Amino acid sequence: MGRALPRTHPVWQIALYGAIFFVVTSFTIFWTRFAGGLALVWPGTAIAAALFLSLPRSRHLMAAAVLVVLSTLATSLFGFGHEWAFPLGLINIFEAWFIARLLLHFRPQRDYLDRESGIVWLGFLAGLVGPLPSSVAGGIVVMQIVGGEWHDHAFSWAVAHGLGTLLVMPLVLLLGSASRSGPQALLKRRERVASFAGMVVLTIAISLVAFLQSTLPLLFLPIVPLVLASFRFGRFGASIAVLTISIAAAGSLGMDAGILAELAMPLWQKALFLQFYLAGLLLISFPLAVALNQRERVMQELVDREAMLRLIADHSDDALLHLDRHGTIRFASPSSQRLSGLEEVMNLHLAVFFSDTDKEIVSAALAAAAQHPGRTEIFERSVVRGGQTIWLEAKLRAVESSKQQPSAFVVTIRDVTERKLEELQATLEARTDALTGLPNRRAFLDVLEGHLQSAHDHPFALALIDLDHFKRVNDTYGHTVGDMALKQVAQIMREAATENCFFARVGGEEFGMVAVGPALETVSKVCERLRLAIQRRVMTDSDGGTFSITASVGVARIAERCSSTMALQAADGPLYSAKASGRNCLRHAQDIDRFGPREGPVRKLPLTVVS
Numbered sequence: 001m002g003r004a005l006p007r008t009h010p011v012w013q014i015a016l017y018g019a020i021f022f023v024v025t026s027f028t029i030f031w032t033r034f035a036g037g038l039a040l041v042w043p044g045t046a047i048a049a050a051l052f053l054s055l056p057r058s059r060h061l062m063a064a065a066v067l068v069v070l071s072t073l074a075t076s077l078f079g080f081g082h083e084w085a086f087p088l089g090l091i092n093i094f095e096a097w098f099i100a101r102l103l104l105h106f107r108p109q110r111d112y113l114d115r116e117s118g119i120v121w122l123g124f125l126a127g128l129v130g131p132l133p134s135s136v137a138g139g140i141v142v143m144q145i146v147g148g149e150w151h152d153h154a155f156s157w158a159v160a161h162g163l164g165t166l167l168v169m170p171l172v173l174l175l176g177s178a179s180r181s182g183p184q185a186l187l188k189r190r191e192r193v194a195s196f197a198g199m200v201v202l203t204i205a206i207s208l209v210a211f212l213q214s215t216l217p218l219l220f221l222p223i224v225p226l227v228l229a230s231f232r233f234g235r236f237g238a239s240i241a242v243l244t245i246s247i248a249a250a251g252s253l254g255m256d257a258g259i260l261a262e263l264a265m266p267l268w269q270k271a272l273f274l275q276f277y278l279a280g281l282l283l284i285s286f287p288l289a290v291a292l293n294q295r296e297r298v299m300q301e302l303v304d305r306e307a308m309l310r311l312i313a314d315h316s317d318d319a320l321l322h323l324d325r326h327g328t329i330r331f332a333s334p335s336s337q338r339l340s341g342l343e344e345v346m347n348l349h350l351a352v353f354f355s356d357t358d359k360e361i362v363s364a365a366l367a368a369a370a371q372h373p374g375r376t377e378i379f380e381r382s383v384v385r386g387g388q389t390i391w392l393e394a395k396l397r398a399v400e401s402s403k404q405q406p407s408a409f410v411v412t413i414r415d416v417t418e419r420k421l422e423e424l425q426a427t428l429e430a431r432t433d434a435l436t437g438l439p440n441r442r443a444f445l446d447v448l449e450g451h452l453q454s455a456h457d458h459p460f461a462l463a464l465i466d467l468d469h470f471k472r473v474n475d476t477y478g479h480t481v482g483d484m485a486l487k488q489v490a491q492i493m494r495e496a497a498t499e500n501c502f503f504a505r506v507g508g509e510e511f512g513m514v515a516v517g518p519a520l521e522t523v524s525k526v527c528e529r530l531r532l533a534i535q536r537r538v539m540t541d542s543d544g545g546t547f548s549i550t551a552s553v554g555v556a557r558i559a560e561r562c563s564s565t566m567a568l569q570a571a572d573g574p575l576y577s578a579k580a581s582g583r584n585c586l587r588h589a590q591d592i593d594r595f596g597p598r599e600g601p602v603r604k605l606p607l608t609v610v611s
Contacts (some may be wrong), residue, residue, distance in 0.1 A: 010059040014066055014158035017051035020118060022070040025039050029078040038142060038153065040271045041278075042161045044071065046169035049126065053103065053110075054176055060097065062535075067093045080145050088142050091134045095161065099130035108256065113173055113235055119290050126169055134160065156272075163275045166282055166400030167246055196237070199229050206249035212258040219259065220249075226281060230289040231603070238289035246278050255268075319413040323350060323396075326393050327366050327409065339392060339413055350443040353392060354381050355411055365396060369409060373400040378417065380444050391420040405538070433505040433510035435483055437488035444504035448564050451514060461523040463513040464571045465530065468550045470509035470582040477541045485539050487547060492533045501526060512571075527553045527586050535584065548586035557589070 025044040041405040048067050055063055071089035076082040102125040111118035139154025146153075210221040222245045229237035252258040253267075253274055260270050279472045285359065319339045322331035329336075333344045351362040354425045358381045369377045380393045396411040431443035439447075451460045467473075467489065476480040486509065493503040493511060500519035506512045513530075534551045541547065554575025559568050574587035581587070 010055050010062075012053060013051065013060070017047060017054075017063075017071055018066050021047045021051075022074055024168075025071060026078050027072040029074060038138075038156050038160055040160060040253070041167065041246065041275065042092075042164040043168035044164070045096045045099065045131070045166075046165045046172055047127075047416060048093055049099045049103075049130075049165065050169060050176060052097050052100035052171040053173075064097060067096070072097060075592050080142075084141060084145050087555050088118040088138065090139050091141065095131060095134035097246055098133065099126045099165065099453065102126075102130055110564075113170055113290065113293075115294065116290060122169070123166060127166040131158045131161040132164070148294060159272065163279055167242055170235060170286060171243060174236050174239060187445050196233060199225065199232060199237060200240060200244060203229065203244045204248065207245045209265075211248055211252035211260065212364060213319050214257075214262045215257050222281065223284065226285045227288065233294060234293050237287065238285040242278065242285055246594050249278065250273050253273065258414065272376055276609060285405065299397075317415070319353070319411075321350070321409075321411040321413065323366075323409040324463060324541065325407055325409070325412060327363070327371075330611060331406075336413075339415060340386075341383075348412060350394075350396075350409075353383070353394070362394075365394070368397045368407065370511050371398050373398040375424060380420065381418075390415055390417040390418070433490075436486055436505050437505040438490045438511070439502070441504065443507045443563055444502075444506050444514075447502055447504075447514055448512075448567060451516065452558065452561055452567060453557050454582055455561050459557060461513075461515040461520050461555055461557050462555055462567055462569070463515070463523065463527055463555045463572045464506070464575045465510035465511040465513065465527075465551050466575055466579070468552055468579070470549065473547070473549060477547070481539070482539050489534055489551075492530065492537060496526065496530055496533070523557075524588070528554055531584070531586060552578035552583045553586040554578055555586065555588050563606050 017121050021044055024047060025042075028043060031154035039102070048063075051063055051067070052060055068086075068089045071092045072082075072213035074084035074086040079085070080088065083291075103110075103122070106125060107118060107121045109118075113119070113302065127484040135154040138157040139150040139152075142153040142157070143150040177397075187301040203222065205224050206244065207222050210218040226238065226241045226245065228336040233240075246458050253260050253270060253604050260274065263273070265273070285343075312376055316333060318333075318334055318553055319336040320331075320333040321329055321336065324330055327350050329345050329348055329350065336345050336353075337343060342348075342352060345352055349362075350366070351359045352360060361379060361381065365377045365379050369375070376395050376397045378393065378395050382389050382391050385389075391416045394411060395414075396409050399410060422502075431439055433440040448462065467485075470482065470485075473485060489511070490505065493513075497503050498519065500515060500517045501513045504512050513527070515526060519526060531551050531553055535548060538546050538548060549576075552575060553571065554571045554577070556567070557571035558570065558576065574589040578585045578587040
């Protein structure tokens with residue numbers, strides 16, 4: 001035996017939609033053809049178009065053939081007879097295929113029932129543009145059958161087919177999507193079957209009262225159950241309610257009873273009035289149902305997002321904050337207590353996380369974020385928590401709103417102490433000489449250039465210290481001993497360093513010093529003590545022998561803004577002079593300032609090496 005086809009197979013879909021199409025069109029032709037003309041409303045196009053939308057393109061020809069046969073049969077049995085049934089069937093099915101192609105081309109995302117824009121495209125393409133070509137052909141064919149003007153028949157065709165498509169297609173699309181989503185979606189509908197049945201009964205009762213009585217103009221009454229159905233059951237309820245009202249209205253018109261019978265106009269005009277009345281109900285209910293469906297989805301997304309955010313907030317080491325537009329905390333995650341050092345931060349300003357001196361920085365960050373919604377502002381500050389200094393990183397962003405000013409801020413605060421210490425350590429290592437532990441040339445130049453910026457108002461002294469004949473030490477005792485000697489010289493400089501005297505190793509056996517403030521007046525004494533300390537330090541070689549080294553010093557007083565190169569040249573001149581004078585001495589440059597040259601003291605001591 002052959003294997004059974006799955007229910008989602010195209011053959012099953014064609015068979016199912018074809019059966020529904022035949023039953024609905026047969027009933028429509030039999031019940032709503034007044035005065036032997038066209039049907040009042042034509043839902044068959046909606047069913048056929050929905051079938052084309054659900055099938056792969058390769059199956060469209062098969063579906064079209066089946067539907068043409070069924071349409072021809074329905075028209076032959078209940079409509080104009082077999083002579084014109086086939087041409088009308090071709091026109092009807094072409095119309096459905098044309099609408100499906102229009103929808104797929106202009107709205108490939110298939111959101112016809114999910115967004116207001118999708119509803120607009122569905123109404124425009126399926127209810128207006130789609131029936132136009134077939135209405136011309138249909139009007140000409142009907143003119144051959146019943147006489148009259150072809151454009152009158154074309155107008156009736158366009159109205160009946162457009163209205164029928166709009167009335168039925170949303171329901172067919174919804175039922176199709178529900179069947180594809182599986183038993184769970186259907187089960188949800190069964191759980192509410194009682195209230196749904198009550199809504200249908202209420203709609204029928206009110207519609208019958210509105211259409212079958214002729215005393216009062218109560219055609220507005222069906223709007224009440226229609227709106228209730230839209231609120232309670234969304235798009236599906238709106239579709240069923242409109243369809244129910246349409247059936248009641250068509251029955252009233254067919255029986256020539258009730259409020260429609262009292263209208264002083266021909267039957268075709270009553271039919272036209274009823275069509276536009278039903279179209280108005282559709283335009284009221286379905287956009288409302290779609291908007292409610294979107295609102296429900298948005299609310300559910302908000303609930304899901306809030307649950308996720310609360311889960312993240314409860315288990316995050318970062319403080320997650322929500323501030324009002326003034327910077328006051330309206331929500332704070334549990335980590336806020338630890339990072340703020342407070343038991344409660346609600347209704348306090350964001351600045352409570354930082355030091356009192358940082359309030360202006362926090363306010364400036366909030367103002368910058370408010371000026372540029374959507375851009376993240378970041379700042380880092382150190383604070384004291386439990387007697388220890390930690391670093392906090394704050395990221396804040398203004399919540400965009402339709403108004404010119406932000407409505408709120410979202411903030412995350414993180415403990416970045418470990419990362420900050422690593423950065424500081426890396427910075428320190430990049431500015432420290434690996435051998436001696438003194439600041440290196442880069443750090444020395446940074447300090448020098450900083451003082452050069454304000455040298456006019458705050459003069460300072462620059463000294464270059466060069467160890468005499470140090471190459472001879474490396475050649476005689478080896479580089480290991482030479483490195484040990486450099487470390488001891490560096491230790492002498494560390495002992496001499498103060499907040500006003502900055503020492504650095506600027507290269508090889510050359511060191512630099514910057515003296516500011518009070519040290520400027522005593523720079524000669526400082527350098528002389530340094531020179532003597534180096535001379536008196538006893539160095540030890542690898543064999544236990546001892547030796548000493550000496551240093552030459554060049555000093556320049558800088559009192560004008562200049563480049564670092566010029567400043568170094570100013571101190572390098574007296575250093576060269578000290579070496580030319582026999583080394584182990586101190587020389588001053590002529591001052592670089594607005595007071596003119598000034599010669600400094602000269603001291604010279606012989607080089608001594610103790611073996």
